[in-house]
Each structure stands twice: as C-alpha cells, then as structure tokens.
Amino acid sequence: MGLKLTARSRLSIWANVSRIQSDEETYGLHIGDMGGSIGDSGDSAGSGRPMATGWASEQRGGVEMTKPIDPQSAVEQMWKTAPRLAKAKGELVYLEEYRKSLKAILMKASKEKTSAAQETEAYAHPDYIKHLAGLQAATEAYEALRWQMVALEAAVEVWRTQSANDRRIDRAAQ
Numbered sequence: 001m002g003l004k005l006t007a008r009s010r011l012s013i014w015a016n017v018s019r020i021q022s023d024e025e026t027y028g029l030h031i032g033d034m035g036g037s038i039g040d041s042g043d044s045a046g047s048g049r050p051m052a053t054g055w056a057s058e059q060r061g062g063v064e065m066t067k068p069i070d071p072q073s074a075v076e077q078m079w080k081t082a083p084r085l086a087k088a089k090g091e092l093v094y095l096e097e098y099r100k101s102l103k104a105i106l107m108k109a110s111k112e113k114t115s116a117a118q119e120t121e122a123y124a125h126p127d128y129i130k131h132l133a134g135l136q137a138a139t140e141a142y143e144a145l146r147w148q149m150v151a152l153e154a155a156v157e158v159w160r161t162q163s164a165n166d167r168r169i170d171r172a173a174q
Contacts, residue, residue, distance in 0.1 A: 069155045069156075069158060069159045069162075071155070071156050071159045071160075074152045074155045074156050074159075075152075075156065077152055078149060078152050078153070081145060081148055081149055081152070082149075084145055085142070085145040085146060085149060088138065088141045088142040088145050089142055091138050091141075091142075092135075092138045092139055092141075092142045095131070095134055095135045095138050096135065098131070099128075099131060099132075099135065102122075102127065102128060102131050103119070103122045103123070103128065106121070106122035106125045106127065106128060107119060107121075107122045110122065
C-alpha cells in the first residue's frame with residue numbers, strides 16, 4: 001500500500017529537502033562537460049584528415065580553458081539533460097498552479113470578513129511564503145537546466161559552422 005501525501009505535505013517535505021540539499025543535489029544538476037578531443041580518425045569523406053571539431057572557450061575559476069567541441073558528446077548530454085529538464089518544468093508548473101490553490105485555501109481558512117483582508121492574510125501566511133521559496137528554487141533549477149540545454153545546442157551549431165567552413169577551405173584548396 002502506497003503512502004498518500006496531500007499537496008501541503010508534499011510541499012512541506014519538498015521545502016525541507018530543498019533547504020537541506022543544494023539545487024545540484026536536489027535536481028541532479030551538474031555542468032555538462034562537452035569534453036572530447038580532436039578526432040584522429042578520418043572524416044566522412046575519407047580524406048584521412050582529422051574530423052572537424054569546434055573549439056569552446058569557458059571560464060573556470062578565473063582561468064580560461066579551450067577545448068574541442070565534440071558534437072556526439074553534446075547530443076548525448078542533451079539526451080541525459082532532457083528528462084531532468086522535463087521533471088524540473090513539471091515541478092515548476094505544479095508549484096505555479098498550486099500557488100493559486102494555496103491562496104484559496106488560506107483565504108478560506110481566514111477569519112477576516114472582506115476578501116481583500118483575506119487575501120492580505122493569505123499572502124502574509126508562513127505557508128504561502130514557504131511556497132514562494134519553493135517556487136523560487138524550482139524556477140532556478142529549471143532555468144539552470146534550460147540554459148545548459150541552450151549551451152549544448154549552441155555548441156553543436158558552432159561545430160556545424162566550423163565544419164562547413166572547413167569544407168569550404170578544402171574546396172578552395174583543390
């Protein structure tokens with residue numbers, strides 16, 4: 001028999017966990033390493049020259065590092081990131097929608113007479129403020145994953161552009 005949790009208890013548990021763990025631990029976030037090295041096999045045309053790879057430049061600890069862009073690694077990282085991104089988006093949408101329900105629940109529980117006073121009390125309620133903190137954490141996690149995905153897509157596009165440039169240079173040299 002499974003344990004059934006109310007929305008409020010789910011939120012409370014989630015808020016407590018998110019305070020204990022960092023976003024990286026809670027959502028399994030990490031900065032994707034697109035790594036790889038310049039390929040030593042021939043390109044698709046069989047010319048025997050190294051495969052075209054782009055070069056990415058990034059800052060780590062104030063030191064600029066340059067490394068080749070491996071499109072296969074970037075696509076693999078996209079596939080690994082996609083489920084976490086979807087889960088983070090689902091959690092964000094849930095929290096955004098539950099905010100309205102929580103406000104209604106808190107307004108209904110209020111002893112105030114006017115709806116404006118009930119709304120004010122609901123917005124000031126500790127449960128609503130905790131919910132906003134959870135919403136903030138969920139937004140940060142989703143945006144971090146979304147921008148990681150955008151960076152991976154950009155890396156593939158840079159590689160495509162550099163590969164096209166390499167082909168143009170090869171044609172000009174013939």
